[in-house]
Amino acid sequence: MRDIRIVIAGPRGRMGREAVKLVQQTDYFHLTAVVDYKNDGGLLSDFEGFPGLDIPVYSKIEECFQKAKADVLIDLTTPEFGMKHTITALSYGVRPVVGTTGFTKGNLDELEDICKEKGLGCIIAPNFAIGAVLMMKFSQMASKYFNDVEIIELHHDEKLDAPSGTAVKTAEMISELREAKQQGHPNEKETIAGARGADYEGIRIHSVRLPGLIAHQQVMFGETGQTLTIRHDSYNRASFMSGVKLAVETVMKIDTLIYGLENIIE
Ligand code: NAP
Numbered sequence: 001m002r003d004i005r006i007v008i009a010g011p012r013g014r015m016g017r018e019a020v021k022l023v024q025q026t027d028y029f030h031l032t033a034v035v036d037y038k039n040d041g042g043l044l045s046d047f048e049g050f051p052g053l054d055i056p057v058y059s060k061i062e063e064c065f066q067k068a069k070a071d072v073l074i075d076l077t078t079p080e081f082g083m084k085h086t087i088t089a090l091s092y093g094v095r096p097v098v099g100t101t102g103f104t105k106g107n108l109d110e111l112e113d114i115c116k117e118k119g120l121g122c123i124i125a126p127n128f129a130i131g132a133v134l135m136m137k138f139s140q141m142a143s144k145y146f147n148d149v150e151i152i153e154l155h156h157d158e159k160l161d162a163p164s165g166t167a168v169k170t171a172e173m174i175s176e177l178r179e180a181k182q183q184g185h186p187n188e189k190e191t192i193a194g195a196r197g198a199d200y201e202g203i204r205i206h207s208v209r210l211p212g213l214i215a216h217q218q219v220m221f222g223e224t225g226q227t228l229t230i231r232h233d234s235y236n237r238a239s240f241m242s243g244v245k246l247a248v249e250t251v252m253k254i255d256t257l258i259y260g261l262e263n264i265i266e
Contacts, residue, residue, distance in 0.1 A: 001028045004248060007070040007094070009035040009061065009085050010077035012047060014237050015099055019074050020050065022241045029248065033068035035061050035085070061085050065092035072248050075100050079161055083107050090114050090122065095251045097244065098124040101165035112257040121254035125261040126165025128243030132217065133261045135232040136170045139219040142228055143174040146221035148183050150197070154208040154216040162207040163198055166217055169260055171200035174219075214239075 006023050010016040011034040023029040033056045034044055040059035044050045047057075058064035065088065073089040075082050079102025086096045090111075103111075103124060115122050127133065143149060153167040180201040190196055197206040215234040220227060234240065243261050250264045258264060 001249065002252075003028050003030060004252060005030050005032045005069050005071045006248065007031075007033050007035060007064060007068060007073050007089075009073060009075045009081070010100075011044060011050075011057075012036060013076055015076040015240065017049065018237045018241050019076055019099075019244060020044070020053070021238075022245060023074075024053075026245060029245075031055050032070055033058060033064050035059070035064050037081070061088045062092075065089070065094060070094045072097055072251060074098075074244065074248065079103070083111075086111060086122065086124075087114065090118055090120055093118070093120065095120055096122045096124075097247045097251050098122070099128055099240065099244065101126050102161035103165070108257065108259055115255070115257040119255045121251040122257045123247040123251045123254075123261075123264070124257070124259050125243060125247060126169050127215070128240035128247065128261060129215070129232065129234050130243055130261070130265065131239070132166055132215075132232045132234065133243070133265055135217060135219065135230050136166070136173055136260075136262055138230050139170055139221075140173040140177060142219075142221050142230065143178045146223050146228060147178060147181055148222045149174060149178075150183070150204040150206065150220050152206045152208065152218045152220065154210070154213050154218075156213050156215075157209040157211050159209060162209070163205040164207065164215070164217070166215070167205045167207070168200065170217070170219060171203045171205060173262070174203060175201045 023031045044053040044055040073096045075085045075098045082100030089096045153164045197204040218231040
C-alpha cells in the first residue's frame with residue numbers, strides 16, 4: 001500500500017481522537033495537519049492527550065490545504081461544517097472520508113456532481129462499524145420476507161441529528177426492496193405528537209437519546225405470529241476505526257462518491 005497523507009478535521013472530538021490514533025498506528029498513514037476551528041497556529045501536542053504529536057493545527061480548512069500536503073481529509077465534525085469541509089477538500093484535489101452525519105439527499109447529489117466533475121473519490125459513511133453495515137444488509141435481506149418494520153436507534157444525548165444517519169440509511173435500503181406501506185392501524189391517532197416516530201415511506205423510526213449510550217440500533221420486523229429483531233451495538237468509538245481505515249484505502253482508488261460502507265464491503 002502506498003503512503004497516504006491525511007488531514008483530520010475535528011481532532012479534539014471523540015471520533016477525531018480515535019482517528020488520530022488510527023493514523024498513528026498505521027504505517028502507511030501520515031497525519032500532515034489537523035483542522036480545529038477553535039485553535040490556530042499551534043501544534044496538536046498543545047492539546048491534552050496528544051503528547052509528542054507536533055502536527056500543525058489550522059482553524060481554516062482552506063489555509064490548511066494551501067499549506068499542508070494531503071491526499072485524504074477525514075471529517076469528524078458537525079453536520080453544519082461537514083459539508084463545507086467536504087466541498088473545500090474536493091476543490092483542493094483532496095479526497096474526503098466523511099464520518100460526520102446529517103448530510104441531506106441534496107448534499108449528496110451536489111457532492112456526487114462535484115466528484116464526477118473533478119474525477120475524485122469521496123466516501124461518506126453514516127456508520128463505519130462493520131457490524132452495523134452487516135445489520136443494514138441483513139435487514140434489507142429480511143425485508144423481502146417481512147413487510148412491516150420499525151427501526152429504533154439509540155444514541156448518547158450529545159448527538160445533534162435525529163434520526164441517525166444509520167437509521168435513515170437502513171430505511172432507504174429496506175425501501176429499495178419493499179413496497180411503500182402505511183404501517184399500523186389505518187385509523188391510528190397519536191394522542192401525544194411523535195408517539196409513532198418519524199415516517200420514512202411508512203417505516204417508523206424512533207430515536208432514543210440517553211447518557212451512557214454510544215450507538216445502537218434495533219430493526220424489528222413483524223409478521224403474523226412472529227417477529228425478527230436484528231440489533232447492533234457499538235460500545236466505544238474504536239469500533240468505527242476499521243471501517244475508517246478501509247474507507248481511506250478505498251477512497252484513493254475510486255473517482256466517484258460512495259455513500260455507505262456497505263457499498264465497499266463485499
Ligand atoms: P464530538 O465529540 O462532539 O466531536 C466533534 C468535534 O468536532 C468537536 O471537538 C468539535 O469541537 C469539533 N468541531 C466542530 N466544528 C468544527 C470545525 N468547523 N472544524 C474543526 N472541528 C470542529 O462528536 P463525535 O462523537 O466525535 O462525532 C463527530 C461526528 O461523527 C458527528 O457528526 C457524529 O454524528 C459522527 N459519528 C459518525 C460515526 C460513523 O461511524 N460515521 C460514528 C460516531 C459519530 P467543539 O466541541 O469545541 O465544538
